[in-house]
Amino acid sequence: MNVTEILFWVLSVLALGSAIMVVASKSPVHSILFLIITFFAISGHYILLNAQFLAIVNIIVYAGAIMVLFLFVVMLMNLNAESAPPQKNKYILYGRTIAGASLLLVLVAAIKQTTVTGQMVETNSGSAGLIENLGKLLFTDYVFPFEISSVLFLSAMIGAVVISKKEA
Amino acid sequence: MPINYYIFLALALFTIGVIGVLTRRNAIIIFMCIELMLNAANLLLVAFSKLHTATSNIATAGSDAQIFVFFIMIVAAAEVSVGLAIIVMMYRNTHSVDVNFLNRLKN
Numbered sequence: 289m290n291v292t293e294i295l296f297w298v299l300s301v302l303a304l305g306s307a308i309m310v311v312a313s314k315s316p317v318h319s320i321l322f323l324i325i326t327f328f329a330i331s332g333h334y335i336l337l338n339a340q341f342l343a344i345v346n347i348i349v350y351a352g353a354i355m356v357l358f359l360f361v362v363m364l365m366n367l368n369a370e371s372a373p374p375q376k377n378k379y380i381l382y383g384r385t386i387a388g389a390s391l392l393l394v395l396v397a398a399i400k401q402t403t404v405t406g407q408m409v410e411t412n413s414g415s416a417g418l419i420e421n422l423g424k425l426l427f428t429d430y431v432f433p434f435e436i437s438s439v440l441f442l443s444a445m446i447g448a449v450v451i452s453k454k455e456a
Numbered sequence: 457m458p459i460n461y462y463i464f465l466a467l468a469l470f471t472i473g474v475i476g477v478l479t480r481r482n483a484i485i486i487f488m489c490i491e492l493m494l495n496a497a498n499l500l501l502v503a504f505s506k507l508h509t510a511t512s513n514i515a516t517a518g519s520d521a522q523i524f525v526f527f528i529m530i531v532a533a534a535e536v537s538v539g540l541a542i543i544v545m546m547y548r549n550t551h552s553v554d555v556n557f558l559n560r561l562k563n
Contacts (some may be wrong), residue, residue, distance in 0.1 A: 296457055300465050307469055307492055311476035316484055326469075330495050334466075337506045341500075342525055349529050352499035354491070354536050361540050362484060365547050381479055388475030395467050399460075407459050409503055410510035416518040417502075422526070425519050437530045439458050448541040 292411050295336055303329035316362045320355055327351045337409065339417030462503035469496035483543050483553040489538075494532050498525045 306325040312451045313319050334343035415421050426434055469492060476489030505521030512518070543553060550557050 293457065294459065300461075303465070304468055304472070307472045310485075310488060310492065311472060311480065316482060319485055319488060323492065326492065328493065330499055333499060334502060337502055339502050339506070339522055340520055342502060342529075345526060345529060346495075346498075350491075350495070350531055352527075354533060357536060357540055358484065358488065361544060364544070367482075367484070367553065384478040385475055388471055388478055390497065391474055392467060392471035395471070396464065399463055399467070404459060404463075404507075407507060408510060409457050409459050409462060409506045411457055411506070412513065414506065414509045416505065416509050416516050419520050421516050421519055422522060425523055426526070430523050433527060437527065440531070440534050444537050448537045451538065451541040452544050 292336060295332070299329045299332045302326075303333075316367045317359070320358050321364065323358075324351050324355050327355070334417075336411055337376070337417065338412055338414050341417055341419045341422045344419075458557065459503060459507050462500065466496045466500040466503070469493075469499070481554050481556055483546065483555050486555065487539055487543065491536070498528055501525050501528075509525065 303326050306322040306329065308320045309322040310326065313322060327346060331343045331351075334340075334346060380441045461509035473489040473496065476492070477486050480486055480489070505518035508518040508521070509515075521535050523533055546558065547553055
């Protein structure tokens with residue numbers, strides 16, 4: 289096992305374990321902190337795949353901006369584990385978990401049949417994910433979607449302000 | 457790394473997100489599970505873009521998929537700002553973030 293494989297397994301276990309804790313933990317603040325750990329693990333995967341631009345954007349946008357927004361809202365509402373409503377029926381909970389696990393089973397069984405399995409992914413090399421290459425592409429071929437996204441952000445900002453205003 | 461490992465990792469993350477949406481009743485945690493599913497899809501897109509790089513002769517093949525992931529992140533950021541505004545609005549009206557209170561559209 290070389291360093292890349294060891295890092296892959298460590299990051300995968302970290303991502304999956306903290307993703308399970310996001311769903312399982314009672315307190316919303318703990319869920320958010322575990323989700324930040326998951327996002328950092330996914331960023332580590334991006335670095336392993338040499339997608340450095342996306343790794344940095346993932347940390348800055350997701351772990352930095354979006355999760356802080358979540359934390360801000362949770363602390364604004366003063367939510368904690370005691371304020372959570374009790375689960376009425378345990379069997380409904382188990383049934384829903386089994387339904388989700390069945391989805392995983394079906395998907396894994398479907399992937400097993402494909403021919404894509406066994407091909408190797410390029411790690412630690414390649415210039416496809418570097419900022420130089422992606423920046424050039426973003427401002428030449430994809431400049432129109434890039435500008436459209438600024439309109440999307442403006443409308444999202446105005447929408448958020450209008451929705452959360454007291455007197456609509 | 458073989459592509460299988462990335463596919464199964466992304467599938468497991470996506471399924472954890474689905475289970476979270478199905479089992480939890482807190483609207484904020486449901487929203488976070490949706491973010492988890494989006495990130496699983498992003499991870500799979502990046503892995504397939506690097507698979508395309510490995511099988512292609514062009515050095516920068518697969519950049520388009522990474523631009524695509526970037527735009528998914530942009531849309532997710534816009535979605536979170538509006539969604540959290542809706543959740544704050546809902547908390548102000550019902551004094552709870554339990555989605556079971558929202559079982560009807562009227563009143």
